[in-house]
Amino acid sequence: MPLGFLVSLFLLAAGQPHAAAPPVRTEVRALWVVRKSITTEAAIEKLVADAKATGVNTLIVQVRGRGDAFYKSRFEPRSLDLKDQPESFDPLATVLRRAHRAGIKVHAWMNTHLLCDVSELPSDPGHVYQKHPDWLGVPRKAASELYALDPWDARYREWIVKVSKENMTELEGLYTCPAHPEVKEHLVNVFLDVVGNYDVDGIHFDYVRYPSPDFSYSRTALDRFRATIEPGLAEEERRTASALARSRPLLYVELYPQAWDRFRREQITELVERIAAAARSKKPGVMVSAAVFANDEDAFNRRYQDWKVWLERGALDAVCPMAYTPDTEVWKRQIAIARGFSFGRQLWAGIGTYRQTPESALEKIRLARRMGADGVILFSYGQLVTPSEWAPAGDYLEQIGKQAFR
Numbered sequence: 001m002p003l004g005f006l007v008s009l010f011l012l013a014a015g016q017p018h019a020a021a022p023p024v025r026t027e028v029r030a031l032w033v034v035r036k037s038i039t040t041e042a043a044i045e046k047l048v049a050d051a052k053a054t055g056v057n058t059l060i061v062q063v064r065g066r067g068d069a070f071y072k073s074r075f076e077p078r079s080l081d082l083k084d085q086p087e088s089f090d091p092l093a094t095v096l097r098r099a100h101r102a103g104i105k106v107h108a109w110m111n112t113h114l115l116c117d118v119s120e121l122p123s124d125p126g127h128v129y130q131k132h133p134d135w136l137g138v139p140r141k142a143a144s145e146l147y148a149l150d151p152w153d154a155r156y157r158e159w160i161v162k163v164s165k166e167n168m169t170e171l172e173g174l175y176t177c178p179a180h181p182e183v184k185e186h187l188v189n190v191f192l193d194v195v196g197n198y199d200v201d202g203i204h205f206d207y208v209r210y211p212s213p214d215f216s217y218s219r220t221a222l223d224r225f226r227a228t229i230e231p232g233l234a235e236e237e238r239r240t241a242s243a244l245a246r247s248r249p250l251l252y253v254e255l256y257p258q259a260w261d262r263f264r265r266e267q268i269t270e271l272v273e274r275i276a277a278a279a280r281s282k283k284p285g286v287m288v289s290a291a292v293f294a295n296d297e298d299a300f301n302r303r304y305q306d307w308k309v310w311l312e313r314g315a316l317d318a319v320c321p322m323a324y325t326p327d328t329e330v331w332k333r334q335i336a337i338a339r340g341f342s343f344g345r346q347l348w349a350g351i352g353t354y355r356q357t358p359e360s361a362l363e364k365i366r367l368a369r370r371m372g373a374d375g376v377i378l379f380s381y382g383q384l385v386t387p388s389e390w391a392p393a394g395d396y397l398e399q400i401g402k403q404a405f406r
Contacts (some may be wrong), residue, residue, distance in 0.1 A: 028348050028375025029405050030058035032109065032291075033395075035065045037382045038091040041080050048098040050385055054401025059099055060289075060320075060377065062109040063092045064190065066116045066173070067128045071108075071198065075190050077124045092198055100199070107289065108194045112187060112271075112299075113137070115206035117173040118164050126185070128176065129157075135183045136218070137175040137210075138358035139163045140250070141216035147249040148301035170212045178210060178267040178304075179221035188275055195279045195286060197226030203279055208272060209293070210264055217250065218262050225263050226252045264304040269315075276315045287317045294321035294334040294350065296341075306368075308341040316345055320377050324352025326360055328367070335371055346374040354383045358399045359389050365404045 031051065038044050038061060051059060063070040068079040071092035082089065092108065099106045115129060115136070116122050122129045131138070136150035142163045149156050164171050176183045191203055210216065226245070229252050230238055245251045253260040274286045292307040293299035301307055310316045319342060323334045335349045349368040353361050361378070368376050378384065384397035391399065 025346075025374055026057065027369075028058050028346070029056050029376070030060055030348060030375060030377040031056055031381040031384070032377060033059050033061045033381045034196065035062040035070055035079065035081060036092075037384070038062075038070060040085065041089065041094060044091065044094045044098060046379065046385075047095070048102050048104065049101070050381075050397060050404075051104055052102045053398050055405030056104065056401075058105045058201075058375070058377075059095065059315075059381075060090065060107045060109045061095050062111070062206075064108075064110040065195065066111065066114065067122065073190070074193050075186065077122075077126045080124075092194070092200075096199055102121065103137055105201040107204045107287065108198065108200045109204040109206060110191060110194070111206050112208040113178055113183075113210075114172055115174045115176050115177045116192045118161055118168070118171070120401055122162065129174065132182070133157050134218075134220070135176050135180050135186075136160055136178045137216035137242045138218040138221075139167065141166075143222070144249055147219050147222065147397070164332065167212075167214065170214075171209075172211070175211050175215060177216040177218045177221055178264070178271065179216065179224055180218065181220075183265075184271050184274065187271060188278060191275045192282055194279055195283050200286065201290055203275070204320075205272065205275075205288075205290035208290060209268060209299070209303040211303075213223075213261075213302055217253070219249075222249055222253065225260060228263060229256055229259060230268060233275075261301075261304065265300075265306045269306055269309060273313065273315045274308050288315065289318040289320055289346075289348070290316055291320045291322050294323035294325075294338070296334075296337050311341060311343045311345045314343075314345070318346035318374070319348050322349045322350045322352070322379070324355055324379065326352070326356035328360070328363060330366055332367060332371070335373065336379045339372055347372075348375045348377045349373040351376055351378050353378050353390070353396060353400075354380070354388075358396055361400065362403055365400070386392060 033047060037047055067076060069076045070079055072090055096106050133156055138146055140159060142159045146156060146159060165173060194200060195203060241251060278289060279286050292305055293303055307319055311319055319338055321334055321338045323331045325331050338347050351361050351364050365376050385394055387394040390396060
């Protein structure tokens with residue numbers, strides 16, 4: 001081959017730009033920060049100092065805990081946990097100011113459908129529990145009795161609370177009904193209130209699910225489900241079902257249980273997609289993440305939380321499996337499943353530090369890195385800096401920082 005031709009090829013190649021290297025993602029080293037840790041200026045100052053000192057770069061801060069606000073909300077009452085603080089004190093704004101100054105990102109953690117504790121019912125007239133009893137999730141055991149009862153009748157809420165108290169093994173408290181259109185509208189407004197008024201780096205869904213298969217059998221949910229089923233029925237079948245339903249409000253969910261489960265999944269997915277799209281429209285670049293059940297079968301079949309679809313469709317930028325088990329093999333399996341269904345989105349591996357030794361948590365952090373996770377998120381900050389059986393000196397977070405984050 002002539003030398004001149006080879007030189008020409010070399011010069012041509014030299015003149016071409018090299019393919020750009022893919023951007024390197026910074027490992028997310030995050031803490032879930034429960035609302036009790038941001039109730040004073042001093043507590044927030046300590047939180048940010050602890051995070052900075054230990055190499056944490058992301059704080060997932062709970063600013064909506066039980067239908068209340070740890071920020072200046074236009075839609076929900078200020079949390080009673082702040083009753084001793086001046087009205088000018090804004091926990092979310094304070095965290096943002098201090099954390100951003102320290103180079104730490106802040107995501108607003110919003111408990112979605114969980115509304116209040118059954119043992120501590122809200123008295124504030126502006127709280128959803130008081131203002132909109134018709135929005136409450138109804139347990140199946142109470143559905144027939146409550147179907148025809150006016151939600152503003154005192155017995156309506158009393159019945160829901162009574163039945164819920166009888167099933168506290170699966171219930172964290174009272175929930176709103178995911179199938180109620182006004183509930184969805186309210187939650188969209190709540191999330192956008194934060195995104196539009198605070199310089200958050202992300203929004204973080206939690207309790208974005210049903211509490212169990214026993215929920216929610218509100219009249220609104222049952223009627224909306226019936227409306228989806230009837231168009232597909234033959235005329236005679238529709239007339240028969242309609243006649244029977246007059247005395248059996250649960251007839252359609254009993255006849256079409258698989259469609260009922262699908263309907264409930266669709267309610268949760270619709271909300272996640274709607275809020276994600278609206279948040280990104282209001283603030284391009286805001287990150288959307290969710291704390292999800294790490295047991296994917298339980299999430300899908302019993303909580304109606306189809307987080308794999310949320311990832312596939314791009315509603316989430318990051319998924320945070322709550323893999324709180326101390327069992328390393330179970331933890332690895334749960335994180336591997338999430339990695340396999342992440343569809344190119346980020347995976348932040350959840351670790352329940354409150355259930356295991358620092359050594360066990362450190363092992364999982366190292367495993368997360370080897371498994372290709374984009375980061376880890378520890379539950380939770382308050383436990384990590386408080387004396388416990390795992391760290392009597394209250395130095396759990398410090399140990400993590402020294403051995404894994406610095």
